[in-house]
Amino acid sequence: MVKIGHYPLHHGGVGAIRSLGRAGVPVYAITEDRATPAALSRFLRRRFVWSTTGSEPAEQLVEGLAGIGREILAAEGRRCIALPTDDEAAVLMAEHAAELEPFLLTPRVPAGLPRALAGKQSLHTLCLQHGVATPRSLLPASYQELTAAADELIFPLVAKNADPYARLSDPAVGSTTLLPDRAALEELAADWRSAMPRVLLQEYLPMEHAEDWIAHLYCSDGTHAVNEDLVFTGVKVRAWPPRGGVTAHAYTTPNADLAEESIRFCRAVGFHGICDLDWRYDRRDGRYKLLDFNPRLGAQFRLFETEQGVDLVRAVHLDLTGRTVPKGDQLDGRSFTVEILDAPARVAARRGHRSAQLPGGPSAPPTRAGGRGRRLRELAWTAADDPLPALSAAVRSAGPAVNRLRQVVAGAAGGSAGGSAGPRGTGHTTSG
Secondary structure, eight states, X not given: OBOOSXXXXXXXXXXXXXXXXXXXXXXXXXXXXXXXXXXXXXXXXXXXXXXXXXXXXHHXXXXXXXXXXXXXXXXXXXXXXXXXXXXXXXXXXHHTHHHHTTTXXXXXXXXXXXXXXXXXXXXXXXXXXXXXXXXXXXXXXSHHHHHHHHTXXXXXXXXXXXXXXXXXXXXXXXXXXXXXXXXXXXXXXXXXXXXXXXXXXXXXXXXXXXXXXXXXXXXXXXXXXXXXXXXXXXXXXXXXXXXXOEEEEEXXXXXXXXXXXXXXXXXXXXXXXXXXEEEEEETTTTEEEEEEEESSOOTTGGGOOBTTSOOHHHHHHHHHTTOOOOOOOBOOSEEEEOHHXXXXXXXXXXXXXXXXXXTTOTTSOSSOOOSSSOOEEEESSOOTTOOHHHXXXXXXXXXXXXXXXXXXXXXXXXXXXXXXXXXXXXXXXXXX
């Protein structure tokens, strides 16, 4: 499990450790300290305590990662599969694949592709090139260009960091932010006169006309022709923060159109590996619009598995070790809840702070069984056979969670909208 930066509350990493560890796979992880939730999992063979910020020179990060890979190679007698849990790690490993290849095994992907897919404006360009619907956007090169375009912009807008993989070292905005009018934009841009950050202004798709969908995929690199691409689809019900935040609750449901569009785009751009796509269905024109492409393991990946019990990390492990990935359909009727995030998200939802509608209209239940399969509920942290990560997460999240819940109760929450956020945990929103 490869991570760059400080975000100890990452349930996706814990989920991957448990999934592979339960299958008998030796798992190693980079952790911030010895008491992070991931570091305390009983399914972890060894933790490598390596505290990074994301602002280190790439050469320093590559040297550290290669050193860890070298240690595992000496211990296991073979290369280990490296799974990035953030955009920074995905970009680093793709752009320095040749240096890491002697120690780490990863799907083969064009060196510059993860950066292009994670970048908001570069993703927008790729969508236009390949006929994928996406919200209109603007990446102003200067403050003068921003002010010149302001009269033509249609509000509300969403402001995002254009380069999420650089959010730790040079963030333009703290999180995905809703700008209801020009005054809000001018207030946000007040400090940008001397140096314009790389901030993306994106069309806002209103919640009353939208549905939030997610697609998770494993795209084989073709090394083992017997294995096919794996794609899952589901609905994001609640997020924290309420608009533009981490998935707090979601459920699986089959969506053949979305699955086909997701895999078509991945094949068109030549992506290989695990990815997490955030889509918004616009009821006004009946199109799925791609908001974010996370070229790495998504934090909520444990929502999905096949009827044979194969999830994305098991699929990549089977494929890259030269074995067959059992064919099977998505197991529907599953739900996924991040316990420490969903409580405040529920409060926010009851107060009207939602980002989108549910399929079937506002009265649709938050979870439902669809298609074949039994109803199953997956919790992000709680596991009877691995209790310590949940205890650590509860302790570490208590203070921030109480503070944010107070904000919601006071009516101060819900100031961001329109996108998705990723694996930083309570109080730190990012891409996907």
